[in-house]
Amino acid sequence: MDTSTPTTTECRECRRTLRSAKSIANGIGPGCAAKIRRARAAADLADFKPAQIDKAMELIEQGGILRTSRPGIYTTVSGNGSTTYLVHLVTCTCTAGLKGRACYHRAAARILDAAAPAARRAA
Structure with missing residues (x-):
């Protein structure tokens, strides 16, 4: 008898259940x-x-930037994956950001x- 609990994957943007293999692999639904x-x-x-801009899109697609509970504040990972940053x-x-440059x-x-x-932006 199988007693394991089925796991579901949610879209990291809207939290809806992902069903297609491509969406599950990407962690984001087609609408988002x-x-x-x-x-x-x-x-x-x-x-x-x-x-x-291209690198920013790659960061988003790979799930390397996530919203926090505070509006307009995000956590992101460095290019080599060893450090996290707070981003506004x-x-x-x-x-680069600490030096006032665009990143x-x-x-x-x-x-x-x-x-x-x-x-969500105003919350």
């Missing part, structure tokens, strides 16, 4: 993925170079913020 792609075009990314839309605790962590935060429902 499309919303993030649209947000990339809508977000204010004028301060960032194209390579930083205008600041980051990474080396791809902030670009990712801006994209995710643009993708978030207005109610």
